[in-house]
Amino acid sequence: MSDEPQAHLFFRSLLDRANDTIEVVDPHSGRFLYVNERACQDHGYTRDEYLALTVPEVDPLLTLEQWWALKESVRAVGSRVIESEHRRKDGSTFAAEINLTYIRLDRDYLLAVVRDISERKRAQSALVESHSLLRAVVEGTSDAVFVKDLDGRYLMINTSGAALLGKTVDEVVGQDDSALFSPDAARAVVEHDRQVIAAGSLLTFEECLTAAGITRNYQATKGVYRDAQGQVIGLIGVSRDVTELKRLEEQLQQAQKMEAVGRLAGGIAHDFNNLLTVITGYGDLLSNRLDADDPNRELLTEMLKSAERATHLTRQLLAFSRKQMLQPRVVNLNALLNELRKLIAPLIGEDIDLRFAPARDLDLVKIDPGQFEQAIINLVVNARDAMPHGGRLIIETRNVELGEDDSTHQRDVRPGGYVLVAVTDSGLGIDPVAKARIFEPFFTTKGPGKGTGLGLAMVYGFVKQSGGHIEVYSEAGLGTVFKVYLPRADQDSAAARPAAADVEAPKGQETVLLVEDEAGVRNLSRYVLEKNGYTVLEASDGQEALAVAGRHDGAIQLLVTDVVMPGMSGRQLANALCQVRPATRILFMSGYTDEAVLRHGVIDASPAFLQKPFSPIGLARKVREVLDQDPERAQRR
Numbered sequence: 001m002s003d004e005p006q007a008h009l010f011f012r013s014l015l016d017r018a019n020d021t022i023e024v025v026d027p028h029s030g031r032f033l034y035v036n037e038r039a040c041q042d043h044g045y046t047r048d049e050y051l052a053l054t055v056p057e058v059d060p061l062l063t064l065e066q067w068w069a070l071k072e073s074v075r076a077v078g079s080r081v082i083e084s085e086h087r088r089k090d091g092s093t094f095a096a097e098i099n100l101t102y103i104r105l106d107r108d109y110l111l112a113v114v115r116d117i118s119e120r121k122r123a124q125s126a127l128v129e130s131h132s133l134l135r136a137v138v139e140g141t142s143d144a145v146f147v148k149d150l151d152g153r154y155l156m157i158n159t160s161g162a163a164l165l166g167k168t169v170d171e172v173v174g175q176d177d178s179a180l181f182s183p184d185a186a187r188a189v190v191e192h193d194r195q196v197i198a199a200g201s202l203l204t205f206e207e208c209l210t211a212a213g214i215t216r217n218y219q220a221t222k223g224v225y226r227d228a229q230g231q232v233i234g235l236i237g238v239s240r241d242v243t244e245l246k247r248l249e250e251q252l253q254q255a256q257k258m259e260a261v262g263r264l265a266g267g268i269a270h271d272f273n274n275l276l277t278v279i280t281g282y283g284d285l286l287s288n289r290l291d292a293d294d295p296n297r298e299l300l301t302e303m304l305k306s307a308e309r310a311t312h313l314t315r316q317l318l319a320f321s322r323k324q325m326l327q328p329r330v331v332n333l334n335a336l337l338n339e340l341r342k343l344i345a346p347l348i349g350e351d352i353d354l355r356f357a358p359a360r361d362l363d364l365v366k367i368d369p370g371q372f373e374q375a376i377i378n379l380v381v382n383a384r385d386a387m388p389h390g391g392r393l394i395i396e397t398r399n400v401e402l403g404e405d406d407s408t409h410q411r412d413v414r415p416g417g418y419v420l421v422a423v424t425d426s427g428l429g430i431d432p433v434a435k436a437r438i439f440e441p442f443f444t445t446k447g448p449g450k451g452t453g454l455g456l457a458m459v460y461g462f463v464k465q466s467g468g469h470i471e472v473y474s475e476a477g478l479g480t481v482f483k484v485y486l487p488r489a490d491q492d493s494a495a496a497r498p499a500a501a502d503v504e505a506p507k508g509q510e511t512v513l514l515v516e517d518e519a520g521v522r523n524l525s526r527y528v529l530e531k532n533g534y535t536v537l538e539a540s541d542g543q544e545a546l547a548v549a550g551r552h553d554g555a556i557q558l559l560v561t562d563v564v565m566p567g568m569s570g571r572q573l574a575n576a577l578c579q580v581r582p583a584t585r586i587l588f589m590s591g592y593t594d595e596a597v598l599r600h601g602v603i604d605a606s607p608a609f610l611q612k613p614f615s616p617i618g619l620a621r622k623v624r625e626v627l628d629q630d631p632e633r634a635q636r637r
Contacts, residue, residue, distance in 0.1 A: 221239075337397065
């Protein structure tokens with residue numbers, strides 16, 4: 001046996017044991033001259049069947065013309081690697097990587113080494129799909145997603161992140177924080193990044209950043225970025241714009257603060273009203289006993305004037321705390337404001353230009369007209385004081401509709417129709433510190449003796465109790481605008497019944513059960529009622545009152561009771577008493593209403609309600625009014 005056949009068999013044996021398909025092709029005809037055993041196995045042909053084929057029959061992506069072009073390009077450069085498909089005998093195909101080499105020996109040959117790359121293609125496809133999914137997630141969020149190297153340069157940022165900086169992605173990548181933020185903001189970010197790298201774990205920061213002239217608040221969560229070997233090569237982060245959330249949190253905190261102050265103010269006013277009831281009551285009684293020329297009358301008159309001013313202050317406190325007695329009726333604010341202009345003009349002086357801009361077809365509102373007028377006067381006086389050298393004051397009205405997504409207003413604003421009253425001045429404006437406290441009772445920027453600081457607190461309370469809200473916009477030196485939103489009235493609403501004329505009440509002979517936990521108010525009320533002919537049974541709380549009523553054999557025509565008392569409320573007492581004495585009529589009294597009185601079951605502006613502080617004659621008239629009302633009306637208490 002010669003060496004040549006032995007060498008031929010040796011190389012053929014090597015080729016048959018190769019893991020890839022090996023083909024030798026006639027470049028002129030495109031027919032296979034040789035294929036190894038792997039080629040037969042991968043394609044499902046016998047060797048004879050395979051050698052009877054041409055390249056285009058095995059590679060369905062190649063036409064005959066394409067094959068000729070491919071062959072010529074390989075001959076020109078010597079070799080090429082292409083990706084294509086190979087078809088098996090059963091018609092199935094697989095992805096193939098083909099390494100083509102042009103060989104010149106005794107004749108021209110084309111050597112093809114074919115590798116099945118189906119798994120690689122599937123892995124690449126999965127990688128592309130995973131990358132596309134990751135990119136979709138990163139680009140689909142409104143948060144900023146970014147990657148930085150150890151020098152702080154941005155390697156990647158999503159479109160939302162770049163937009164928050166007022167830039168495109170290409171403008172951000174390659175830059176560091178000093179090129180994107182203000183110096184103070186950049187230093188803060190760099191320090192946070194340093195802490196993340198040092199800790200090697202996730203950290204969350206609040207960052208106030210100024211970019212492109214706009215300052216916003218962000219919550220940034222950052223962690224280290226590692227390479228395949230686990231070495232830290234940078235950091236990755238997600239940053240969320242929480243500016244609006246911070247604003248809402250501040251509004252909530254302010255609302256909670258105002259609510260707490262309101263509760264305190266209401267409690268103080270309630271207790272103070274009890275004291276004022278005693279002071280003014282005994283003062284009136286004493287005044288009636290003094291002769292007209294008594295030298296003490298002038299002193300007593302001044303004392304009662306001061307008590308009246310104190311009563312006005314408590315009303316303002318109750319207004320702020322939303323616990324004053326309202327007497328709402330359906331009104332047109334344009335008509336009210338038009339009449340109020342006559343009073344406003346002398347208040348502001350001739351150096352202030354007053355303009356009234358009423359809207360046509362203004363919706364009706366259901367409010368207490370007197371409280372509304374007082375609120376507008378307070379706003380006007382506040383505006384006047386902000387324009388010491390004159391200016392312009394505009395009062396305008398219009399209908400507005402607030403929707404669910406109207407985020408420019410306070411968080412507790414209900415959607416719906418409102419009537420807006422805007423009071424705008426061209427005055428000094430309000431600085432941010434004062435603006436944050438402007439509705440607090442007793443807060444004032446005026447000097448000593450120039451104001452109590454209750455005017456705007458009263459406005460705030462009236463608006464809130466009326467179901468509306470108030471906003472203030474101001475900049476130093478550019479004036480101020482107060483916007484009062486009052487809910488539009490139901491078109492079917494009827495105006496509240498006008499109050500009855502105040503007439504002198506006759507004396508009585510009925511038996512009255514008087515229940516009041518404040519001894520001073522109870523003693524005064526007993527004195528007034530007995531002085532007017534009534535038989536008075538008294539008690540300091542509900543349980544004692546029921547015991548007193550149980551011991552009394554005769555009729556009790558009227559129960560006069562405080563609403564808020566320790567243990568049993570006035571409403572609970574009335575319900576219990578009426579179970580055994582259904583004919584007894586009820587008169588409630590209290591220093592405040594709303595949250596306290598409504599919670600205890602008394603209706604605002606009820607005819608059987610007496611607001612503290614009251615005068616002796618006021619108590620006598622109210623008692624007579626309740627006793628003299630018709631029986632059917634008396635049952636609807």
